Amino acid sequence: MTLHTLNASPASAAFADCLRLLAAGDALLLLGDGVYAALEGTEPRRALDASGALLYLLQPDAAAAGVLGRIGSAAVVDMDGFVELSERFVRQLAWY
């Protein structure tokens, strides 16, 4: 299983490419503008939920964006949580 990190808005080609290569059981950690892809009720969020990947947001970035109240059940991790994810998944791929 792979840990993907996405640091680009859901309108970007990075998001579209990442979405196509997410496999069920992979994890996706949203960073920077990537956090907007988790907004509840939006098409990008629906697509991420349908991918079967585990969804995480990086706390400082989600807090800065002001979206922590709008991400539903998505998990939020701090920097230590990011490190734990990178330990849990054998490979990591950055989309930006």
Place this chain on the structure above:
Amino acid sequence: MSAPGGKRLLVVVRHSPYSSSLARASLDVALAAAAFDQPVSLLFVGDGVLQLQSGQDCDALGVKNLGRLLASLPLYDIEQVFVDAEAAQHYRLDLAAAPLPTRALDRDAMAELIRTHDHLLGF
């Protein structure tokens, strides 16, 4: 030649050739890995497939011709080159005329390719 049993590196390239230095950097990484006998594969995804357009001519632009650099990769034992079939179709790309031989993969096959490599580098 690639050392048997080495960690397998997959370089995922998703940027067009001349929009930034990322395309060039991805090929430099692949060449560096090959120089150290590390097994390396390339996957062109999304806009990255545009690097495979034939007939790139950079004389007027004054930058290195990435098409020519791609053509040289097999000389460095980089022969595992894969392409996002859907993106190639989207841009009506003629893969038979691409600078080097490639294998077109659908979405599931690309996901499988990712799973079968030890290290991933995205550009």
